[in-house]
Amino acid sequence: MGVKLVFKIIKIRIEGLFDQSSHEFNLHLEGITILHAPNGFGKTTMLKLIDHIFNGRLFELKRIPFRKVDVFFSDQSRLEIIKERRSRNIVDETQVERISYEYHKVDGESQIFQPKLRLTKRYSITVLEELLPFLERVGPELWEHTETGEILDYHDVIKLYGTFLPLAPEYDWPDWLKTIRKKISVHFIGAHRLLQTSPLQSKNKRQNREKYQSAVRHFSNELVLSIQSKLAQWSAYSHEMDRTFPERLLSARKEQEKLSLSSKEQIEKKLKELEFKRARLARVGLIDQITEDQNFSIDNLDEFTCRLLSLYIEDTERKLKYFDDLEERLNLLLELVNKKFLNKELVIQRDQGFVIYVNNRKKKLEVDELSSGEQHILVMYYQLLFQTEPGEIVLLDEPELSLHIGWQGQFVEDLYDIMTLRKMTILIATHSPDIIDGRWNLTVALENP
Known part of the structure; x- marks a missing residue:
């Protein structure tokens, strides 16, 4: 074949x-x-x-x-x-x-x-002003953004805020082009990375407005939601395994199959590997911090005890494996960012997202108090690791923005x-020889x- x-x-x-x-x-x-x-x-x-x-x-x-x-x-x-x-x-x-x-x-x-070639829907001026109240009309089809002062025509409004408007039918793509x-x-990461926008919804549509938020804070909040969602899924999965543990243990005892872990050395090795895995998960906030090292003393194991520990190890490996993809991305993010931060440390906590410590954890810093270069590197690596899918072509525009020459190298x-880790293809646009x-x-x- x-x-x-x-x-x-x-x-x-x-x-x-x-x-x-x-x-x-x-x-x-x-x-x-x-x-x-x-x-x-x-x-x-x-x-x-x-x-x-x-x-x-x-x-x-x-x-x-x-x-x-x-x-x-x-x-x-x-x-x-x-x-x-x-x-x-x-x-x-x-x-x-x-x-x-x-x-x-x-x-x-x-x-x-x-x-x-047409707009999927032509919105009336009344609809635009009702749904996008942060725009003030200054001409027949011209609006001024009340916070930025930017002047936008109809096409600019649709381009920037079309996702906030009622959905219109998509073009009827042929099957061969869909394939x-x-x-x-393809995923595009633009040069304007430090600001995120989202509409704040209110029961009174006239009170709706657009909220500007630093990208680092936006992604920090997004990460909290991702971790919480993963933990909820893991909890249900873990509880189901715990529920069936006694049944599987009795079944394994009856079947008397050959043990996968039959020696003291094998079991001790696996238990140590699990502790290492727990430490990596705790480092990125997916489980509670481990307070002290576990010292295992295993001697003269009978066959049933070996079977019991073997099944426990197998279950724990399956439970912790549930976090593999998320844990690998989070730890790589910490590794790449922290080797660039000077006198600062990025920590990930499941209820706070990005936490910045200064001077050996003596002081905390708000994430949007980072320098523009520090925010750029954190936002860009987060987007590459968490907003793309394996196999995608990532189009990355001007990654050198605000980066120190050493970081560019x-x-x-x-x-x-x-x-x-992500198995992607990357196409970069730059004018900096230091990136190369x-x-x-x-x-x-x-x-x-």
Whole structure:
């Protein structure tokens, strides 16, 4: 039986970006590809273009000036996204744009999808003002954000706050394109990482407003909810195992099968491994802290005692294994962040999330009192570890923002640790040579148009 090939992107070609430049690059086999160029070359726009294509944001595709994008896959098939301009009115020469998805298979067969370019729903001004009261109307279709002072037109409002509005039907994607989008999952992490927004709901809609919150605090609260959810699931699972323990013990005694742990040395080794595992779980707040080391003294075990301890160890291993994925990500987050913090320590507590200690735990610091560089590194690593799925393509824009030059030099090494755990592919846009840190074999230099 042949080896099943993984369906993935191997090369991307973009033509007519901003109507003036074209770029082509391969995704590196090591899993990290770095696009580098000075400001103004369209690095961020290229990442957004890829994000919009695979996440079906047709309205956003319309706003980006490009002519064609070719995506080459590992099975030698190709997805072509074409933007066409067509005259709509001969008199005033107005034009409309149409997006086409064309999939070209290895056998020569092609499939085409041409969605209608339109907003999924046109909201009335009354609805927008009722549901988004933090916007103050200053023109026919212009609003001012009451907290930031930013002026937004209708399209900006839909782009930024469309998720807060009533849902509209999605485009009717064909099955072949749904399959591609399912196989190629793309996650974009933008450069503006330190601020999160969410609407505060009130019984009186006129009192609804948007709440701005630092990303570190937002993710700290999110982590608390994730841990609590995991603990609730684990509790039900653990209680069920405890309920069936006597039955399984009696059954094992009757069956007289060969013991998996039959010697004192084997049992002591397993018990020590469990204590090490408990310590790692306690370090990230998933179980209570262990106050003192357990000293096991096991001598002259009879067969029933060996069977009892063997079943106990097996049960405990299964219970603790329930936390493996979460525990590994939390411990890696602590490791990567704390080796950069100076005179500060990140601790994770299940009821508080991120806790920052200063001067050997003599003082606590609020998470949003960290420096911008410290917040950036914590937020970025949290997003990579907790807001992505294994196998995704992660588009990471300007990771060097606010980072010390030494931290930039360690960044690619840190990414490899994260990639090993999460099995992701990463495409980076940067203008910092320090991020590259000598790994020029991973880079793609964008040429001047």
